[in-house]
Amino acid sequence: xxxxxxxxxxxxxxxxxxxxxxxxxxxxxxxxxxxxxxxxxxxxxxxxxxxxxxxxxxxxxxxxxxxxxxxxxxxxxxxxxxxxxxxxxxxxxxxxxxxxxxxxxxxxxxxxxxxxxxxxxxxxxxxxxxxxxxxxxxxxxxxxxxxxxxxxxxxxxxxxxxxxxxxxxx
Numbered sequence: 001x002x003x004x005x006x007x008x009x010x011x012x013x014x015x016x017x018x019x020x021x022x023x024x025x026x027x028x029x030x031x032x033x034x035x036x037x038x039x040x041x042x043x044x045x046x047x048x049x050x051x052x053x054x055x056x057x058x059x060x061x062x063x064x065x066x067x068x069x070x071x072x073x074x075x076x077x078x079x080x081x082x083x084x085x086x087x088x089x090x091x092x093x094x095x096x097x098x099x100x101x102x103x104x105x106x107x108x109x110x111x112x113x114x115x116x117x118x119x120x121x122x123x124x125x126x127x128x129x130x131x132x133x134x135x136x137x138x139x140x141x142x143x144x145x146x147x148x149x150x151x152x153x154x155x156x157x158x159x160x161x162x163x164x165x166x167x168x169x170x
Contacts, residue, residue, distance in 0.1 A: 042138060053117045
């Protein structure tokens with residue numbers, strides 16, 4: 001009896017830790033869902049009832065030249081390739097998501113400086129749209145900020161680069 005009482009505080013402490021951990025998950029922002037009603041470009045979509053959503057952790061070249069092209073050109077990617085990749089990325093996002101109900105998993109912060117919701121976009125087939133763009137070589141990892149899947153995204157980008165996909169074609 002004495003022996004089991006000595007274990008009780010440790011067991012109670014472990015149980016309390018589990019309850020607090022589960023409470024933290026329960027208090028986290030709920031996963032949102034909505035129908036994609038517009039595709040602005042390869043990394044920004046509109047979702048009914050939510051508004052503009054920026055795909056978290058990735059960057060797709062712009063339709064027209066911009067100061068953001070400097071990062072890509074330092075990687076040896078020509079402006080013509082950037083415009084082509086922009087079109088391919090937008091087309092892929094439209095084909096995979098437009099009219100579909102997608103699930104969103106937000107990060108911290110939840111919004112960017114333009115008020116767009118930052119999210120991982122989960123397609124109806126369970127694939128992550130953000131990662132799919134990286135795998136196809138149509139996006140790069142947004143390196144400026146940390147986010148939960150950054151290591152995984154960096155690996156997907158590296159594999160696309162090594163395979164010569166999308167913007168990484170010779």
